[in-house]
Amino acid sequence: MDLVAPAVGRGLATCPRSEHRAPRRLLQPLFHPKRLEGYVDGMVSAVRTVLDDWRDGDVLDVPLEMRKLSLRIAVSAFFSNQLPPAVRDQTADDMTAILVGFAQRLARPPLFDLLPTPANRRYKAALRRLRRMAADTVATRRANAQDPGDDFLALLIDGKDARGVPVHSERGEIDQLLTFLVAPTATAGSVLSWALQELATKPGLQERLREEAQTVLVGSPAAAEHLGKLEFTKQVVTETLRMYPSLWFAPLRIVTADTQLGGYDLPAGTVVAFSPYLVQRSAEFYVDPDRFDPDRWDSASLPAPSRQAFIPFGTGARQCIAQDFAFNELVLALATLAAQWRFEPVAGRPLPTRASVNLTPRALYLRVFSRENTEGGTATGVPSSQSAGARPGNRRPTSSPAWQI
Ligand code: HEM
Incomplete structure (x- = not known):
């Protein structure tokens, strides 16, 4: 908790x-089942925007x-x-620097944090920019809010609490x-990475997933009504959450009264x-x-x-507030x-893993092939930017940057 506090302070995940x-x-209603459907279009369009940058064979x-x-x-x-595109792209880079900083800080004595190394400078600059971006976002919303609405920013x-x-x-x-930026980005990003790694090395599973996706979506972008029909996709997601729970060791509890658990005496104050x-x-x-x-x-x-044997979202009062949102996503x-x-896996690229704040492959490179090229048309019916001049910048270098987590 001390490690991530410079970024997220005493937000919901880290507050006492x-x-x-x-x-x-206050925030729980954002994740009420009735609200979840409202996020779906934004989720799918966010995914498609990222995929639009990919090119066949990348x-x-x-x-x-x-x-x-x-x-x-x-x-x-x-x-x-509400974030302008340039700020959003900078925020994505800053998030990477922050997560790398967390990983480094977990593995070494705090004295090293004080050294003016390039990685430390990158981490601190990213932290400053992120907090400034969050302050600007709140200020902009406050200045423009005619009708405050009931979204997260509102x-x-x-x-207000029960006493006003x-x-x-x-x-x-x-x-x-920042909690609502760091928590989703670090966790969902790592789970999806592991899912793709498993699928790339198991072509049979990948084909079953494609078949289901194409049968259910029948050429349209994914929508809320498809969620109930993507049964095999849900099984793949659940199995990935089982084998690769992003927060592999994070949830801590402090015992508030002397108690017994699993045959052990735990005096008040014990950290579990x-x-x-x-x-x-x-x-x-x-x-x-x-x-x-x-x-x-x-x-x-x-x-x-x-139920106790499947806890990727934790359990109890501090259970992930967004577990259904995350599952849908x-x-x-x-x-x-x-x-x-x-x-497809890339030959000669081993998969180094490292125990960090969350469970993320330290480096994972995969080659991607458009279904449009191999099957004569995208499965979603959405024109891919392959032939329309995709934006550059997403091709990966042949060697991992040193700071890659
Ligand atoms: C695959 C995705 C995700 C996984 C595996 C995950 C996992 C977790 C875990 C294990 C906890 C701690 C639970 C405990 O202590 O018992 C947690 C808490 C939390 N998560 Fe998630 N999470 C995910 C996605 C998200 C998303 C999308 C958000 C969006 C806001 C989010 C926000 C939070 C917050 C705010 C908390 C603190 C809850 C509290 O203490 O009241 N998580 N998450």
Whole structure:
């Protein structure tokens, strides 16, 4: 928590228990099932904008692309698309510098943070820019709000608790805005990267996913009504969340009264951590737990594993506020990706992993092939920018930059 606090301060994910209830109550309605449908078009159009930059045969830096994609989704949902494109692109770069900074800080003594290395300077500059961007976003909204509405920014600015007291201070608004940028970008980006890595190495699964996406979407962009029909895509998402829970070790709890848990005495004040990664890879709960097998989630033929054995979004009062939002996002993104693109591993590119704040491949490059070229037309019916002069800049260098997480 101390590690990520310079970016997100005392936002919802990092605030102490005493400050948690009011903002959680205020923001929870944003994720009410009735509201979720309203995010879908923004999600799908964010995904398609990122895919429009890809060209047939490109070798892509997958975590970078997936981070861009989830950042755009977050900007569409929580910033009401208010960021100018140049600021949004700078924010995407800054997010990468921040996540790299987190990874480095986790692995070395704090003294190193004080050294004026290029990476430290990049991290600090990115932090300053992000906080300035958040402050500007709030100020712009405040200045322009005729009708405050009930979106995320409106709740930040106007939200009051049960006694009518504003929930957020000026600093609290910025912390919360950045929480709703960092949390979705880091987590969803990493889960999608792992899903693509698994699919690239398992062409049979990839074809099943494509078949489902093309059958369900029948040439149109993914929409809310498709969510209920993308059954196999959901199984792939669930299996990816099982094997690669983005927050593999993050959720911490402090025991508030002497208690017993699993036969251990835990005095008040004890810090307890649990690892979704270890639970979800335990042979106690899953047959052949290290095998990526979406069919283990086929509800028609198999009983669901116990609820306690599947906790990628945590559990209890601090459970991920956006778990249904995130699940929809992953399903829609994966269906759109699978319908339009085929993914292949790149020979001679091993997959280094590193335990960081979240579980992200340190480097993952995949070659992408347009389904339009191999199958005579995009599956979504959306004209791809392949032939219309795609924007440059997304082709990946042949060697990983040193700062890549
Ligand atoms: C695949 C995507 C995601 C995963 C795996 C994930 C996972 C988690 C986990 C494990 C926690 C901690 C739960 C606990 O302590 O028990 C958490 C909390 C949180 N997540 Fe997510 N998350 C994801 C997406 C998102 C998205 C899209 C948002 C958007 C705003 C978000 C916002 C938050 C917030 C604000 C908290 C703190 C909740 C609280 O303490 O009240 N997450 N998430």
